[in-house]
Amino acid sequence: MKLGTALIFPLLAAGILVGCGNSDAPKQATKEATPAPAKEAAPSAGYLDKIKARDKLVVGVFSDKPPFGFVDEQGNYVGFDTDIAKRFAKDLLGDEKKVEFVVVEPASRIPFLQSDKVDLILANMTVTPERAEAVDFTNPNLRVAVQAIVPEGSPVQKLDDLADKTIIVTAGTTADLWLTQNRPNWKLVKFEKNSESLQALANGRGDAYAQDNLVLFSWAKQNPGYRVLADKLGNEAPIAPAVKRGNIELRDWVNTELAKLGEEQFLLKLYDQYVRKELADGTDPKSVIVEGGKWEG
Known part of the structure; x- marks a missing residue:
């Protein structure tokens, strides 16, 4: 992805709400497993x-x-x-x-x-x-492209350096799917929410976090002491x-x-x-x- 220098977005830990764009009553979305391909098509007419x-x-x-x-x-x-x-x-x-x-x-x-x-x-x-x-x-x-972020002092310089490390991912993301398919022997620690994954990174529960690069650049700006690896997990998509x-x-x-x-x-x-x-x-x-x-x- 040709973004030049790092892209940055602020991280905001957010409550879970359901409504019409304002402060309606909260509602927790049910967690479900990654689905198989759809067996029935939705009606297209009407x-x-x-x-x-x-x-x-x-x-x-x-x-x-x-x-x-x-x-x-x-x-x-x-x-x-x-x-x-x-x-x-x-x-x-x-x-x-x-x-x-x-x-x-x-x-x-x-x-x-x-x-x-x-x-x-x-x-x-x-x-x-x-x-x-x-x-x-x-x-x-x-x-978007998928990359990985590590602490500034980490010896990791490229993606393959993570082969013997612990990598944090958010379940169901492109990073999770790509690593599971292409690096099946690597150790992954999975969380349900992006905010949970980033908190785990901050707490040292993994050596790196793989995610959409837009999110990672955000974290790097808001939390000095992290850097995004140049290698991409797959192509821009x-x-x-x-x-x-x-x-x-x-x-x-x-x-x-x-x-x-x-x-x-x-x-x-x-x-x-x-x-x-x-x-x-x-x-x-x-x-x-x-x-x-x-x-x-």
Whole structure:
């Protein structure tokens, strides 16, 4: 990923809430195992009418992964992904408040779609062939690479130096999947939440933490004494919203919406609001966002 110098985002430990973008009563999302590929397709016809009849768009989001999805000090859902969901609700239902946020963890994103707990996932999910067997991705809105972070004084200089070390991962993330498939003999310590993984790193419970590089650069800036290894775990990849497999109507609506928002540079506005101030000077926004759903690999 061509980000130049380090990208940085603040870490915010957040409560778990479900609501319409404000301080509604909290609700803990159920933990579920990583799913098998979907066996049944969602009905593609009439799904938008179903949402309109309900008068509410139900979206799975993160609560502890700024700047994408987090809860602010007033208990409001905010962030890059969260604000996209609000705009979707406004354009589909006429009011950005007609969205219900359901907090998900990385491993529960696909099960929540498959079990109809949410209409849509906007929780920073990287597109992979395995996930594409279980859900339908829309066109992308972000790009990312996976790297690892270590304490500044660590002797580790490259990825393979971690072969005899303990690596922290968040369960269900691309880093977890990649290491499990490509480095099956390496020792992994898994946590459910990104905030738990970062706390474990700070407490010395592992030698490194592997995660999306945007999160790692954030941690390095907010917590001096850490550095991100240059090696990448796999290639740069797109991040995209996801719907239940077979829900072609909602998928196509989101793609049309992303194209329309691209004409007004909506993601760039969110980038300016949530991201730009945290990045290194001179960082090209196109190295982070995918405006209009137009992926250029």
